[in-house]
Structure formats: structure tokens, C-alpha cells
Amino acid sequence: MSFNPHVSIDCVVFGFDGENLKVLLNERVIAEQNQNYNDKKLPGSLILDNEDLDSAASRVLSELTGLKNIYMSQFHSFGKPDRINNPRDILWLEKTMNLKIGRIVTIGYVALIKIDRKIQQQSDVTTAKWYGIDEVSKMNLAFDHNEIIHSGLEYIRGKLDNDMQLLFELLPGKFSISQLRTLHDTIYNKQSDVRNFQKKMSQIQYIIALDEKQQGVKHRAARLYKFDKMLYKKMKN
Template identity: 50%
Template sequence: MESMQGEVIYPPLANNHISVDCVVIGFDGTQLNVLLVNRHGEEDGLAYHDMKLPGSLIYQDEDLDGAALRVLNELTGVKNIKLMQFRAYGSKNRTSDPKDVHWLERAQQARVERIVTISYLALVKIDRAIDKSLDAHKAGWVPLNDVKRLAFDHNLILTEAMHYIRDAAEVNPVMLFDLLPRKFTASQLRTMFELIYGHAIDVRNFHKKIAMMDYVVPLEERQQGVAHRAARYYKFDRKIYNKNRR
């Protein structure tokens, strides 16, 4: 929102000590990626450029879930994805770096001290629609193995988000299929599981495992225009999965 003089006017903050942070994990067929935003600023006369999870303080007139969706959309352009809360972080050391505080105070035009953040998680397919939304923002996908030091305690939040995904998938494996395209190969499925759990999976045994997953349905369609033997496509059938859970 802008005033008559063209100045940006922010809605009132609910509390200068409450924020939301979003961990968005995407799979591109070969590796897991996290959605990060670029942060520019200056501290002690030195310019810096680093990255962080999409996150910010919440407004007075919104609840936590609404704030997470708003912040993610404002910082990355991404919308219409399912975010779920997975943990709160309130260590007194979260804002121990003056650079982080300086950047946030300038961005929010408010004094900031200790901040409690509510972390959200989403698993998404990396597709053209999402990539297009990132073009107009200072945001992008970074392979998990290439993530450097992030602002605040965002490295810790990202690490614990991956632990959460592994634990949750043991109870509800269907959530992992949110990372895959509508149709996928057995190799893509195996690669995704290997990346999530951090170890190699025997190809032959994995094909046997797929055969036992009646909700992973083989299609008649195969890959086109590949140099190797064309692989069969599969699809995840949510109706079969839900029926078997009753």
C-alpha cells in the first residue's frame, strides 16, 4: 500500500517478536531443492548478500496460516500450495547477529528484538508455473547439498524440516508423492526416496517394492526421445491409497 506521497505503508504488526518462516522443498527429477530468497543489506559499512528462507513478521489482522501464505507469495510469487506447521523456534540466540536484526528492522520499519518464529513446510513439484512466479522476485531453487550459511537459524530449521519429512513419511508416505509430477518413472521415484532417506536403494528390490504398492499404477505410456531404453511411466492413485487405509 502507498500513501499520497508514494511512501510504502505497512499494515500494523501483530507483534514485533512473532514471525513465520516457510520451508518449501521441491524435486526436479534428480535432486531435492529448497526455495530461498536473496537478502541484500549493509552492516558496519560493508555490503552483504546472503540467502534465507521466505519469512517475515505477521500483521495484526491475520492469523498464522494466512501470514505464511502471504509472506511466501510476497517474497517468491508462489501461491496455492499447501503449507503445514511443523515447529516453533524461540531461542534467545535467534537474533544474536546484528546483521540479521538490522536487515529485518529496515525491511519492516519496526524495532526488533527477540523473535519467535512458526515454521511451515511444503513439498511441491518444480514445474514451469512455479518457476515463472520466481522470475519477478529475488527467489530461486537451491539444491540442498549447495546450501551455504543462511540468515538467522534457518540452516537449523531446514535440517529439522528434513528430519520431520522422514519421520512423517513413515506414517504417511503419500506426502512424498507431492514431490513428483503427475506421471513419473520408477527411476525418478527411487531417486526421490534415496534423497529423502539419504542412502542408496537396490534397483531390483525397489521394483519389487513398487509392485507391492497398488496405489502406484503402471501406465501404458513410456518415455519418448531418450537415448536409453524408454522407461514406463507410473502414476499415484490417491483413491486406491485412501481406500486401502480404511
């Protein structure tokens, strides 16, 4: 007879605050013998009986972060037999699920959102917070969540190669070229030459220079730009 694993959803939500690419994580508290152990995990949970995968993803995200009506894409499923072998992970599952769990196949969903979206969740879970990608890569997350985030980022890169619009969805409506470069370089994990990047971007017709400059900056306030979605779509097709 075949083994019967559980199926869960994990949500990788990326945001950009103008300086850093961030990912949304829940805090996890594990009561150990002498003290509590704290770490972080992706917003995730088991799917319910009568729920399809997309609905489960929306429910899980909403319950654990308060975010609603977020467009999420299913990007990959993770099912290594030993993805749950850390005693802390097993203990946490037993306490929160009230269940001895042998194996969980988890389905990864990814979203890109503006970081000013309100994060709020049901009172019985710990707060979801934004963490910088660099910081997260040094953290020891629950389960295989470091790998899931890495894979989500790879997926986003692939999508961006096809559709630049996604990049602009992370930026404020009016942005500086320096913000665009920072976001671009964070996602692709490289360091573009400042002048080259500025020159390249100024040649892209759907990036429109505005007659406005950054506010609240003491020296050399940068010019602001906007993304012309209509023109982009026209040029793409």
C-alpha cells in the first residue's frame, strides 16, 4: 500500500521597500524543556478537505498575514522525504497540528506586492513581518523554507525575463532610477554599473521621466520616473 503524505501550501511573498527586497515570514515559537526556541517560517499550512490548491493558498496567506486579494502563482512543489527531519520541526508540528506527521509535500506559491500593504492577521498567530532577503539567507528557517524562498526567487527571475512589468509592480508609482537599479540588482543578485544602468533605462520608452524630484532628500534629489503600462503592453505585443 502506498504511503499517504500530507499536503501543505507555503507562500513566498516578496516586497521591496525602496532599498531591499524583502520576504514575509511568520515567527514560530517552540516550547522546549527549559526555554522557548524562536525561529521564522514562511506563511504556510495544510490544505483543507474540500479546498482546491489556489483557494488554500489564499486562505493560508490571509490567515497568517492578513493579506487578501493577492495574486499568487503556484511555482513549485517540494517533497523530499526527509524535508521534515529536524526534531524541532517534528515537535512543532505535533504541538500545532496535534498530529504525528510522517511526510508533507508542500506546494509553493509566490507573490510580489508593494510593501505598503497592511500586514495583519488573526490574533492566535504570531505576527508576520518583512525580512530582507540578505538577512534571511543567513537565517536558519523552519523546514526547507530557505530552499523554497531561493526557488521562488529563481521563478520570479524567469518571469521577469518574460515580463518586465512585474518589476514595476514592486516599485512605488513614482520612482528614481536608483530605486529601479537597486530592485533589479537585488532580484538578479548582481551589481549594475550606475551610469550604464541609467543610460540603458533612459532609452526605454515606457519608462517616462517626470518633472518631479524626490522629496525629503537633502542633496542631489533624484529625478522621478513612472512606468507607462499601456505603452509597455503595446510594445510587447
